[in-house]
Amino acid sequence: MSAETSRVALVTGAGQGIGRGVALQLAADGFCVVINDIVADPSNTESGAYEVKKTIEGAGGRAEVHRADVASAADRQAMMDFVAEELGRLDLLVNNAGVAPKERTDILKAGEESFDRVMSVNLKGPYFLTQRAADRMIQWKRAGKVGHPRIVFITSISAYASSPSRGEYCVSKAGLSMAAKLYADRLAEFGIPVLEIRPGIIRTPMTSVVKDKYDKLIEEGLLPIKRWGEPEDVARVVSAFARGDLDYCTGQAIEVGGGFGIRRL
Ligand SMILES: NC(=O)c1ccc[n+]([C@@H]2O[C@H](COP(=O)([O-])OP(=O)(O)OC[C@H]3O[C@@H](n4cnc5c(N)ncnc54)[C@H](O)[C@@H]3O)[C@@H](O)[C@H]2O)c1
Structure with a gap:
């Protein structure tokens, strides 16, 4: 291909x-x-970016790895140059990279270092990567190189649910939710739909460190659907959007959270 x-x-x-x-x-x-990641070791095909590439190619698909830190302006520029020079088009940007605070700390005590780290990866990075990508998408659409470019922001239920022991994460995701609306508004005239996806509690390496806590909360009834979410639950929504099924929903958020957001009595 x-x-x-x-x-x-x-x-x-x-x-x-x-x-x-x-x-x-x-x-x-x-x-x-x-496949972008800040960690990408070509000698490791058992885990990480090159495992994903190997798995895709093993199934007959095509993938490229590009190591970059989304928090770095130089890396974001290099990543878009890579896409332009190696592939010549971009049909879908999925802003997924994100970090949790290294330590959960009460908002009354938390320091600025963690705030700056989380905000630069979770908010500043995707905010400005989208600016660069949108610029290219507009050009390529005008030139007829892409038909229907689209953009996804992976935010979180933390965009609205308060966790005072990781305030910087919540603030970053609330800000990213607004970024999705801003780009949806600005890019509508160019025919570029933007979707926000809010995962709930999804089984990944990020949440493995709080597995026991979430196992207990789910068992006690936190979620109407009493199970962890899986990466595939999120991926199926991205797939529907990428197919064009949700284009008139631009600027909206879809929660993939097993009903977490339902107010209950
Ligand atoms: N797992 C959940 O329950 C959950 C819930 C809501 C939202 N999210 C969000 O979904 C996204 C993915 O989460 P996950 O659980 O898969 O996390 P994860 O930690 O398992 O994976 C994140 C990946 O992003 C990479 N990454 C980190 N910083 C980067 C950077 N600066 N530049 C490029 N790549 C970087 C990491 O190396 C890692 O491979 C994040 O934005 C996260 O905030 C996750």
Whole structure:
């Protein structure tokens, strides 16, 4: 499959977890997938970005790995240059890369270092990567190189649910939710739909460190659907959006959370 004939998707933070699930689904849907991650070791094909590439290629799909830190302006520019020079088009950007605070700390005590780290990866990175990607998408759409470019922001139920022991994460996701609306508004005239997806409690390496806590909460009835979410639950929504099924929903958020957001009595 050549990049001239296959649509191209860039998935940030795709070396594991939700991003991995999204990359595998999009490759199965026929996309050539650019697997971005801050960690990418070509000598390791058992885990991380090159495992995802190997798995996609083993199933007959096409994938490229591009190591980049979404928090770095130089890396974001280099990543878009890579897409332009190697593939010549971008049909879907999935802003997925994100980090949790290294330590949960009460908002009354938490320091600025963690705030700056979380905000730069979770908010500043995707905010400005989308600016660069949208610029290219507009150009490529005008030139007839892409038909229907689209953009996804993976936020979180933490965009509205308060966790005072990781306030910087909640604030970053609330900000990213607004970024999705802003880009949806601005890019509508160019025919570029934008979707926010809010995962709930999804089984990934990020949540493995709080597994016992969430096992207990789910068992006690936190979620109407009494199970963990899986990366595939999120990936199926990205797939529907990438197919064009949700284009008139631009600027909206879809929660993939087993009913977490339902107010109950
Ligand atoms: N797992 C959940 O329950 C959950 C819930 C809501 C939202 N989310 C969000 O979904 C996204 C993916 O989460 P996950 O659980 O798969 O996390 P994860 O930690 O398992 O995987 C994240 C991936 O992003 C990469 N990454 C981290 N910083 C990066 C950077 N600066 N540049 C490029 N790549 C970087 C990591 O190396 C890793 O491969 C995150 O934005 C997260 O906030 C996750």
